[in-house]
Amino acid sequence: MNTRTSKPAQKEKKSIRTREIIVRAARKVFSEHPYHAASMRMIGKAAGVEHPLINYYFPNKAELFESIIRDICDEFITSNEEWFEAVKNSKTAEGFLDYIDNLLDFNQRNPEPLRILALNMSQAEHISQIPGYQHFPELIEKICRLFEKKIALKGPIDQIRMFVNSFNIMVISFLGASPCIAQVQGMEAGSKHYREWVKSALGFIFLPGLKEIINPRASGEKAQKKKAPR
């Protein structure tokens, strides 16, 4: 009876179903409360399950959270690859807005990831206090490299990284903290109105910078290609 290794092997049948239910519930709870405020009992209730069952599938709360962070990072990298690929032959402005649309679609189908990022990104000083926290820098790092690899950029490398970081941080705030940001403007976080606002705000703020790093010193005038495959 002392099978408390907390790692049911991979060939089992019924358990993977409830495991997935638990993970899905945990993502929901972790997307609504910062790590410390999200409790195992909340997750259990959200999964329709008694809370100690979670410890049957995950050794502890920290590893559950970290596993979710890992998943989120993977999903986000994979999606970004697709989105970059989809706009490689577009003009700058057009491609940028298409990229944003893909991002917004993703967030509409799957709102948890950016919320979890936004909720736990601000923990001050004590970097390793939050499990999985160490993956966030790596995530942004990867997206940076992906962008640099997929899109033909002529600007100085520091400017490129500056742009990518700023853009992603803004996206995390706009979409990860949408209830607050939307309410500031008298909108509803899930509304079409807010979605349109985010799209045009990202375009208005970041398009000049994007043009600059794609074609330095000529950003005022011409329409430019966004990509020439490396």
Add this chain to the structure above:
Amino acid sequence: MNTRTSKPAQKEKKSIRTREIIVRAARKVFSEHPYHAASMRMIGKAAGVEHPLINYYFPNKAELFESIIRDICDEFITSNEEWFEAVKNSKTAEGFLDYIDNLLDFNQRNPEPLRILALNMSQAEHISQIPGYQHFPELIEKICRLFEKKIALKGPIDQIRMFVNSFNIMVISFLGASPCIAQVQGMEAGSKHYREWVKSALGFIFLPGLKEIINPRASGEKAQKKKAPR
């Protein structure tokens, strides 16, 4: 002995000193942990005081936090008035960078406010769950109006609000979540290096938009005044 109204009047002598110590300690703790994770005992320890003493000065944790949020909002509004006033006769780019410098100085002397904002801005859905949360929309609203009042802007009103909101949200992320953002770039949050990065990133990303709302459709070329007093 049942003086448990928890509001020592305003003429008392020694109490206001420890009250201020407690508030200062609370700001520190609330700037390091999100509301729910910050505990009365942490605050007591940071103040060098037994934790129930906090309840002698504040009826409960929620009102302590809300009082701090109110203070922060006031300080931020007051500071913004000064900063706008200081750049009213500057050229756009110059004035904008001076404004950013003032903002960075403020944050260096007084890092807690933006951290507290960043830490608690992302709480999902349940708006009124976090005490003082209701002030955040009001804060951004006020800064918006201040900006519109102090700086002569010609762009459409929606674009102006879009700019102001985006800028402030970015500032909250850059400075309020600085440990994470800095570490992503291999910097230290409190370093001169990071400070310089923030300044040039804000300039690079937001200067085009600022020029556009100050002088629409001519943003590529001329140097413009940032202000003509109303």
Add this chain to the structure above:
DNA sequence: ATGAATTTTTAACGAATGTTAAAAATAATT
């Protein structure tokens, strides 16, 4: 259908949370 293996629930633990009441210590007043 019986017995073994797996999955789920129940009960309980030690620790930490916010808050309260009373005792102790300090400061102020007379």
Add this chain to the structure above:
DNA sequence: AATTATTTTTAACATTCGTTAAAAATTCAT
């Protein structure tokens, strides 16, 4: 100096937290 008022500490409370161990229920193989 004695008494009162104010400030601070001590002790304790009801909850909630994450986790564990054992019992119960379910599923699976034979």
